[in-house]
Amino acid sequence: MNASGWRTIGNEKAVAALRRALDGDRLSHAYLVTGPRHVGKMSLAIDLAAALNCDGSARPCGECKGCDRTRRSIHAGVHVVGLEDGPEGRSRTLIGIDQVRAVQRETALAPFEGRFRVVIFDAAERLSDEAANSLLKTLEEPPPQVVLLLLTSKPEALLPTVVSRCQLVELRPVAGGAIAAALVDRLGMAADEADRIARLAGGRPGWAIRAAENPELLTQTDEKLDILEEVVLGGMADRFAHAAKLGSAADRNREAGRSELDVWVGWWRDVMLVKEGLPHLAANASRMESLSSVADSLTRSQVAGAISAIRETKSLIERNVNPRLSLEVMMLDLPRVRQP
């Protein structure tokens, strides 16, 4: 567990480096925070924003007005720019130049509240080219008392010129033990339940906290696993029917497609673990029967092929390729499982 008011779970090295920079007054004006989805990039950004506007001695203290208002997302000096704030309350597919210009107008003024303005770009890989080029000017000539935090799970999708002007903070998947401990400490969860959720989280504390606060997420995961097993063990007709269904869901909401495919990747990774003789490491321990039967009937390279087919499909859907078509190709690529 991190000392003082840092709420980020795990990634102690990244946190320690930022704390040293903060204490030595050597913070960079821009950071690129990378790592898988739900690993804690936003938590780290909020910790840093709170620290920058904290009046306590161990920053962030977690108790002063600056910390409190930052954590409640109402601090006037902390701005989050992302895909949520589209016109008429709709979500956007790209972060537009209008959003970057709004940030530039805002950061030209001294902060009204606190000492720093902190601008957090969530899903920075979704900056449009125009927006990224405009942001580049701010990165080249940063206004005083402004810290920009670019968060991304896909640093390779950012303009290299943007990346080169940011200091890199790489977050990595967090050990299950640290996630479970945080669930017990912060949410008062029973140890065995915390352990179960931490296993399913696959190194993502953000997912674990959401699942702990919203048990429906676990039920949904269970339902997804039921369908997955039916599809994997079923014939082509079942597979195509599911591709159509999931395709239209993903068409309406890409997140639905992504989270379903995350569950799929996790399940197939478990098949591989069982095949490698490491069943105790499987996240979906309650599914051991189907995991073992699939592991027995496929070769190692077939299982690896399934994992890469699903990952590829996920990245196509993220890039706005027709979800149904991508899913149909995936269904064809997944190995046929011979029923005993």
Ligand SMILES: [Zn+2]
């Ligand atoms: Zn504070």
